[in-house]
Structure formats: structure tokens, C-alpha cells
Amino acid sequence: MMSIGSMPAMSPPTSPRDQIVSKLDEQVEAGEITSEDQDAMLDALDTIHAERMEAGAPDFSAGPPSKEEMQANFESMLADQVESGTLDQEQADQLAEMFESGELGGRAEGGPPPPPGGAQQGSDPLEELMATLLETLQSDSGYDGSGEQSSSSVASMLADFKV
Structure with a gap:
């Protein structure tokens, strides 16, 4: 029999934001982006998140959006950030590419949908x-x-x- 004391240790799940920070840190370390780019991208993502939270839960009564709809919606939000001056177009393109590849919680081509409650890895x-x-x-x-x-x-x- 297995007792509670012998259960495997469970590390706390990493938040999606922490995962994004980690990916952007890797890109800064690799010289792919500057720390200023990273700051601007995180500011834009925080703003997008805050706007999404204010808007309330999306209506999925007709089913979840397709990958293409999610990508178009995210790119629209990024365009708003470019227009407001939070991001430049290159930074927005980088985030859109990361979203499309699944690095920002979007679904990678052919990948499974994210689990309920958000896409968490690990x-x-x-x-x-x-x-x-x-x-x-x-x-x-x-x-x-x-x-x-x-x-x-x-x-x-x-x-x-x-x-």
C-alpha cells in the first residue's frame, strides 16, 4: 500500500507568465532580443491580459475558437499595442510567432488543445x-x-x- 508520505513530491506549477519570462530570458541570453525588447513585450502582454480580464470570460457556447481565430484575435490585440506605442512591429511579430508556435499558450500546429484553465506545461x-x-x-x-x-x-x- 502507498501512504501519503510516500507520494511523489509535487512541485508547484509554473504560471504561464513565468514560462513566458523564462522563454524571453533565454532569447535575451542568446542575443536574439534585447532586455528592452523583453520589457516591452512583457508590458504589452500584461496589458493584453488585464484587458482580457476586464472583458470577462469568453463565450464558448458555440465551441472553442479555432487556431486561426485565436491567432487572428491575438494579432489584433498586438496591433493595438503597436498603435499605442507599447510595442514596435518587430516585437509584435516576435510575439505573434511565439503564440503561433505554442510558446505563449497558443496551440502549435497539430498540437492538442490547451487543458481547461490555461495552457500549463510541466x-x-x-x-x-x-x-x-x-x-x-x-x-x-x-x-x-x-x-x-x-x-x-x-x-x-x-x-x-x-x-
Whole structure:
């Protein structure tokens, strides 16, 4: 049986913004963009995020938007940032390319849709819990050697789980 103490350690998920900062840091270090470009791109993305939050949740009653619709919508928001002077066209093109490739949470060509609640890469605590739960259920029949039902650590695993 697996106890809570033996569950694999779960690192906190990285936020989408932290992932973007990391990618832009890599580009600065590689000399692909300047730190000023990075600052402008992050300012623009923060502004876009704030505007999206003010607008409220999108209406997906007719289904989620296509990759092309998402890309066009993002490019429109970037054009607004160019018009306001937050970004120059080259910076907007760089962000649009990153979005199209999936580096900014957009869907890469042929890739799976992002998970509900946002596109997060890396380890998902719920997925880890479900994998551990499945493993426990597969290895633990629930009955002891005498044929009596035995207690299982599955209930305690679920009761103590926090996201």
C-alpha cells in the first residue's frame, strides 16, 4: 500500500507568465532580443491580459475558437499595442510567432488543445494524483489474505490532496 508520505513530491506549477519570462530570458541570453525588447513585450502582454480580464470570460457556447481565430484575435490585440506605442512591429511579430508556435499558450500546429484553465506545461498535480491513485488501485486488491475487505490508503490519499 502507498501512504501519503510516500507520494511523489509535487512541485508547484509554473504560471504561464513565468514560462513566458523564462522563454524571453533565454532569447535575451542568446542575443536574439534585447532586455528592452523583453520589457516591452512583457508590458504589452500584461496589458493584453488585464484587458482580457476586464472583458470577462469568453463565450464558448458555440465551441472553442479555432487556431486561426485565436491567432487572428491575438494579432489584433498586438496591433493595438503597436498603435499605442507599447510595442514596435518587430516585437509584435516576435510575439505573434511565439503564440503561433505554442510558446505563449497558443496551440502549435497539430498540437492538442490547451487543458481547461490555461495552457500549463510541466507537471500537473491532479494528473500525478490520478496516476498514483490508478497505480494504488491496480496494485491493491482491497482484500486481505483471509478474503476480508482490507482498508485502503486510497481514501486518505484523496482526503489529504490539495491543489
